Each structure stands twice: as structure tokens, then as C-alpha cells.
Amino acid sequence: MPLLFVDGWFGPEPGDWQSVWCDRYPGSKRFAQDDWDEPVREDWVARLDEALVETTAPPVLVAHSLGCLTVLHWLAGGGDRPVRGALFVTPADVEENPEPALTGFAPIPRLTLPFPAVVAASANDRWMTPARARSFAGIWGAEFADIGPVGHLTGTHGPWPEGEKLLATLL
Numbered sequence: 008m009p010l011l012f013v014d015g016w017f018g019p020e021p022g023d024w025q026s027v028w029c030d031r032y033p034g035s036k037r038f039a040q041d042d043w044d045e046p047v048r049e050d051w052v053a054r055l056d057e058a059l060v061e062t063t064a065p066p067v068l069v070a071h072s073l074g075c076l077t078v079l080h081w082l083a084g085g086g087d088r089p090v091r092g093a094l095f096v097t098p099a100d101v102e103e104n105p106e107p108a109l110t111g112f113a114p115i116p117r118l119t120l121p122f123p124a125v126v127a128a129s130a131n132d133r134w135m136t137p138a139r140a141r142s143f144a145g146i147w148g149a150e151f152a153d154i155g156p157v158g159h160l161t162g163t164h165g166p167w168p169e170g171e172k173l174l175a176t177l178l
Contacts, residue, residue: 015072018043065089
């Protein structure tokens with residue numbers, strides 16, 4: 008089953024957990040945004056849709072940070088390509104933690120996901136509190152997973168085997 012990685016603001020980091028997973032799972036794919044540093048919601052959503060067109064089977068989306076909101080805005084905008092499930096890792100809260108470069112991604116869509124999903128939230132993520140992440144998981148109809156005090160789970164966290172256990176529930 009293919010995995011499609013939906014990276015967040017500033018894009019992939021060398022050796023990050025997404026890179027490790029992409030190498031580990033055959034058929035996995037990452038795609039590039041036009042501009043990682045100055046994200047434009049419509050452009051990011053369009054790139055996601057293009058990547059979904061190119062998948063050979065319904066993928067499991069593995070989204071991180073702003074990538075989570077990209078998926079949500081894709082759905083809110085009528086995205087209807089087949090998706091098997093999604094792992095939302097440390098979503099960015101662009102409402103409570105406003106960063107000027109990310110205001111185009113607000114508001115965060117409130118919708119019920121049409122596929123199974125898990126929201127993995129960090130106890131000390133500066134981008135979204137665990138309480139907000141749990142609330143959004145409920146709104147989206149997703150399972151909630153407390154992944155402990157791992158910050159925003161950037162590239163410094165290496166392979167992240169605990170996350171692979173969450174991913175396994177969607178595969």
C-alpha cells in the first residue's frame with residue numbers, strides 16, 4: 008500500500024523520520040511544493056491533488072504540521088480522490104498560534120474525515136496544544152494519540168519507531 012507524505016512548512020529535512028519511512032516502505036512518495044518557505048494554501052492543495060492523481064492505489068497520507076492543514080483544505084475544497092487513511096502528525100494550529108506566513112491556512116477546517124485517521128499530538132508542541140489537538144481529532148472523527156514530549160517532531164527525531172506503530176493501525 009502506498010504512503011504519500013505531505014510535508015509541512017520548510018519541507019523535508021535530511022534524515023527526518025519521513026525520509027526514513029519513505030525509504031522503508033515500498034511505493035512511498037514525497038512531493039515538492041513550489042515554495043516551501045512562503046506557503047500559499049491554494050498552491051499547496053493543488054500540488055497535493057496532483058500527487059494523488061499520480062498514485063497507483065489509494066494511499067495512506069502521512070502529513071506533518073502544515074501538511075495536515077493542506078490535506079484538510081484539500082478535502083474542504085472538494086478533494087475527492089481515493090485515500091485509504093491519514094496520519095496527522097503534530098498539526099499546526101494557525102488560529103491560536105498565528106504566524107504571519109501561515110495566515111492563509113486559517114481557519115482550520117472543521118469537517119468529518121471520509122477515511123480513518125489518527126492525530127498524533129505532542130505534549131510540548133509549540134504549534135498546537137494537546138487539548139486543541141484532541142478537540143480537532145474529535146471534530147474530524149479521528150483517533151487521538153498522545154506521543155509524549157517530542158516538540159514539533161522535526162527532523163531531529165530520527166526514525167520515530169513509535170509513530171510507525173500508529174501508522175500500522177492504518178495499513
